[in-house]
Amino acid sequence: MLMTKKQFQDSIRARNPMNVWFLGKKIENLTAFPPLAASFNAISKVYELAQRPAWKDLITVKSHLNGEDVSIYNAPLRSAEDANRKTRAARALAEVIGCCTHRCTGSEAFAGLGPACYDMDHDLGTHYFERFMTFLDYVQKHDLTCTVTVTDVKGLRTLPPHAQPDKDMYVHVDEIRDDGIVISGFKCNQTGILFAHEIVIVPTTNMKPEDKDFAVACAVPADSPGITFVLGRTPQDKRFFEVNDDIEGIDLGKKYADHQALVYFDKVFVPNDRVFLCGEVKYVGRLLSYFTAVHRLTAGGCKAGGCSALCGAASLIADMIGVQKAGHIRTKLTEMSMTAETVYGLSLASGVEGFQHPSGFWIPNPLMSHTCKYTCTKIPFDAVRYARDILAGFGETAPSEMDMRSAGVGSICQRAFNPGNPDYTALDRLRASRFIEHMVRGSNWTAMALHGGGNQEASTVMARMYTDWDYVKELVKVAAGIEKDTAKAEEFLDSIGKRKGRICNYGDLPKIDKN
Numbered sequence: 001m002l003m004t005k006k007q008f009q010d011s012i013r014a015r016n017p018m019n020v021w022f023l024g025k026k027i028e029n030l031t032a033f034p035p036l037a038a039s040f041n042a043i044s045k046v047y048e049l050a051q052r053p054a055w056k057d058l059i060t061v062k063s064h065l066n067g068e069d070v071s072i073y074n075a076p077l078r079s080a081e082d083a084n085r086k087t088r089a090a091r092a093l094a095e096v097i098g099c100c101t102h103r104c105t106g107s108e109a110f111a112g113l114g115p116a117c118y119d120m121d122h123d124l125g126t127h128y129f130e131r132f133m134t135f136l137d138y139v140q141k142h143d144l145t146c147t148v149t150v151t152d153v154k155g156l157r158t159l160p161p162h163a164q165p166d167k168d169m170y171v172h173v174d175e176i177r178d179d180g181i182v183i184s185g186f187k188c189n190q191t192g193i194l195f196a197h198e199i200v201i202v203p204t205t206n207m208k209p210e211d212k213d214f215a216v217a218c219a220v221p222a223d224s225p226g227i228t229f230v231l232g233r234t235p236q237d238k239r240f241f242e243v244n245d246d247i248e249g250i251d252l253g254k255k256y257a258d259h260q261a262l263v264y265f266d267k268v269f270v271p272n273d274r275v276f277l278c279g280e281v282k283y284v285g286r287l288l289s290y291f292t293a294v295h296r297l298t299a300g301g302c303k304a305g306g307c308s309a310l311c312g313a314a315s316l317i318a319d320m321i322g323v324q325k326a327g328h329i330r331t332k333l334t335e336m337s338m339t340a341e342t343v344y345g346l347s348l349a350s351g352v353e354g355f356q357h358p359s360g361f362w363i364p365n366p367l368m369s370h371t372c373k374y375t376c377t378k379i380p381f382d383a384v385r386y387a388r389d390i391l392a393g394f395g396e397t398a399p400s401e402m403d404m405r406s407a408g409v410g411s412i413c414q415r416a417f418n419p420g421n422p423d424y425t426a427l428d429r430l431r432a433s434r435f436i437e438h439m440v441r442g443s444n445w446t447a448m449a450l451h452g453g454g455n456q457e458a459s460t461v462m463a464r465m466y467t468d469w470d471y472v473k474e475l476v477k478v479a480a481g482i483e484k485d486t487a488k489a490e491e492f493l494d495s496i497g498k499r500k501g502r503i504c505n506y507g508d509l510p511k512i513d514k515n
């Protein structure tokens with residue numbers, strides 16, 4: 001059953017005490033801790049919107065497992081339509097909260113685990129798929145927030161997991177018991193993890209047989225014993241203390257944000273019914289292929305939403321200070337708008353050009369998804385540059401809200417910062433300026449575009465792997481008459497018209513439609 005915002009907040013408050021640290025001190029009450037207030041507000045908003053009739057069709061869906069209305073973040077993608085809904089939801093939510101939804105990554109872990117478990121059962125005779133679907137059913141029925149922990153801290157990148165002098169550089173299995181496994185190790189950069197009910201752990205990289213201990217996928221409640229969290233910094237985290245957790249404070253830029261944390265699993269027990277891969281090294285690559293195909297599709301949706309908001313903020317500033325008609329400003333704003341549409345388009349297209357896995361899960365077109373994420377690591381940075389350009393120097397160095405409102409210098413500051421446009425006040429200009437500041441250098445929004453879901457090189461490596469190099473060469477051999485075998489050329493010509501996913505090579509990924 002879907003939780004209301006209040007039920008969600010109560011469920012988070014009802015968790016067991018967690019070992020969470022920030023600035024050298026233990027956080028006693030997560031939901032009342034100022035630097036986490038905007039993050040708690042963001043995920044609460046996602047729950048609130050799921051109850052609003054106008055959002056229902058976008059972010060909830062009827063479960064094929066139990067027939068209930070469930071969050072799209074707990075439901076597998078089963079068609080191109082589902083994939084497109086995920087893109088649209090990511091964009092729409094980003095247009096509201098301008099940060100991570102806190103719920104996406106869990107859904108992407110499920111998108112990776114479902115087909116990977118199915119493949120293992122098919123090839124190895126294991127029973128992971130049923131176990132996984134039972135877990136998913138539980139998550140759906142309780143409307144839980146799940147977060148995926150993929151990124152291990154990795155130490156020296158040239159050493160594989162088993163060769164690291166400190167084994168905890170990658171999460172690994174310490175012990176296999178009759179009733180479950182015990183795991184240890186670090187994961188970093190974990191978005192939204194402090195407000196998750198469940199942590200889904202998957203490996204970060206392909207593995208060789210020697211790395212068997214590190215090939216583990218499982219789920220643990222976020223409040224399990226043995227887990228330590230250290231909240232990461234953002235440039236503006238101390239401002240939350242200044243505004244005394246009043247997240248309406250103008251200097252925060254906006255009242256929604258996400259958070260990231262370092263996580264240490266210290267001999268955490270995982271019962272068997274929550275273990276979805278344990279030692280099957282060969283299937284780690286598959287799991288990651290399925291996972292990244294969906295994760296990198298989502299990046300295009302949420303970056304599109306962020307770019308729309310950034311474009312809106314820059315456009316407002318231009319109106320305020322009277323430069324909206326200048327040719328170069330119009331060009332820059334239009335480029336920002338086209339940036340949003342480019343990554344949105346790639347995300348939608350990778351859903352449409354995907355394929356059905358025998359498990360029933362829909363896999364977006366991997367080449368397009370990796371291209372989508374690759375593009376997210378690049379063009380939003382031009383949008384960021386344009387927004388800062390239009391913001392102007394005084395927008396970047398503006399006095400604080402406290403000075404703007406102070407008895408001593410308030411009137412001086414407000415006079416100086418008044419844009420001169422009778423439709424707007426100095427405080428309106430400060431609001432729009434801080435919004436831009438939040439997105440471009442106050443929060444981790446740009447870090448998310450660059451690294452979240454994989455960096456430029458990680459996307460490039462996968463895009464290279466999923467490009468059908470033989471096909472693109474054969475195209476030209478046939479077109480240019482280099483192919484001398486006429487029958488082969490004719491057969492190839494017919495295959496072009498029937499081909500789905502164009503130049504994508506699906507490798508050994510099992511799919512129902514063989515075209």
Ligand SMILES: Cc1cc2nc3c(=O)[nH]c(=O)nc-3n(C[C@H](O)[C@H](O)[C@H](O)COP(=O)(O)OP(=O)(O)OC[C@H]3O[C@@H](n4cnc5c(N)ncnc54)[C@H](O)[C@@H]3O)c2cc1C
Nearest residue numbers: 148149150151189190191444447448451452453454455457
């Ligand atoms: C704001 C933010 C939010 C995040 N949220 C999450 C989250 O919720 N869950 C999660 O699990 N992770 C999360 N991440 C982690 C993110 O997925 C990783 O940062 C990303 O996958 C890259 O890993 P890495 O940072 O360890 O860098 P690496 O991949 O180790 O890269 C380090 C350097 O090596 C280069 N490089 C990488 N691969 C290659 C290669 N094959 N060949 C040559 N050079 C290469 C890179 O370009 C880079 O310069 C988040 C990160 C950020 C910044």
